[in-house]
Amino acid sequence: MDKRLRIGAVSYLNTRPMMYGIHRSGLMQKVDMVADFPANIAAMLLNDEIDIGLVPVAIIPRLQEAHIITNYCIGAVGRVESVGIFSEVPIEKVEKLILDYQSRTSVNLARILLKEYWKKEIQIEQAKEDYRHLIQGTTAAVVIGDRALSQQKKSAYYYDLSEAWYKHTGLPFVFAAWIGNKPVDTDFEDAFNRANAYGLNHIDEVVQELTFADYDLKKYYTQNISYILDEQKRKGLDLFLQKLTQL
Numbered sequence: 001m002d003k004r005l006r007i008g009a010v011s012y013l014n015t016r017p018m019m020y021g022i023h024r025s026g027l028m029q030k031v032d033m034v035a036d037f038p039a040n041i042a043a044m045l046l047n048d049e050i051d052i053g054l055v056p057v058a059i060i061p062r063l064q065e066a067h068i069i070t071n072y073c074i075g076a077v078g079r080v081e082s083v084g085i086f087s088e089v090p091i092e093k094v095e096k097l098i099l100d101y102q103s104r105t106s107v108n109l110a111r112i113l114l115k116e117y118w119k120k121e122i123q124i125e126q127a128k129e130d131y132r133h134l135i136q137g138t139t140a141a142v143v144i145g146d147r148a149l150s151q152q153k154k155s156a157y158y159y160d161l162s163e164a165w166y167k168h169t170g171l172p173f174v175f176a177a178w179i180g181n182k183p184v185d186t187d188f189e190d191a192f193n194r195a196n197a198y199g200l201n202h203i204d205e206v207v208q209e210l211t212f213a214d215y216d217l218k219k220y221y222t223q224n225i226s227y228i229l230d231e232q233k234r235k236g237l238d239l240f241l242q243k244l245t246q247l
């Protein structure tokens, strides 16, 4: 039986190098791809509407089975530039934090860092729809993805959560990884690895296809997002999952 695999990916700019490789590989004849914001891809994997997703790692404990596949992820070693707390006042003065409805990992990272790194208790509110106009006075918000790259031009203060994590733990951070909710055939995983690698080896071509005024994408893909899921990233991921249970 030849069942098509259903794959979900994050629709942000940060996945474009991976998508470049996947779309140019033979895999597209074997899979159905959907793209959406991270919280929606997470819900699809949890509901078994997809078999593999580039999902926020914070949902790993909620999956009955979580198989991390490929050697690639959406990670960062230090500043990521697209995940942060935005505010009009310094963090010491912030009284309320609104959490991005598109995120599952970074909103929990913000809560961990507020507790352990900034050592600050504040009122937390979950956003339901666009909320960035509410960043005013002592109300701050977590914003992720392309909107965060643009928000840096608008808000007076930006606290990069990957940088804060690095200062706090000395480890890289993994935001999202390719995760299957059932075992994945090794031939498929090998081909998927090659497809991701192909895209990451063609960053100049990826950048040429895109127009984005608010940030230098070549810099974003080569100095901010760190795509290789190596030992240090796995350590960072394990530590994050451990801290998540203590929230």
Ligand SMILES: C=C(O[C@@H]1C=C(C(=O)O)C=C[C@H]1O)C(=O)O
Binding pocket: 010, 012, 014, 038, 039, 055, 056, 057, 074, 080, 082, 083, 102, 103, 104, 105, 106, 107, 144, 145, 146, 148, 175, 176
């Ligand atoms: C680095 C990023 O990582 C993202 C953050 C996620 C989250 O907070 O749940 C999920 C997927 C990633 O694409 C970003 O969006 O800028």
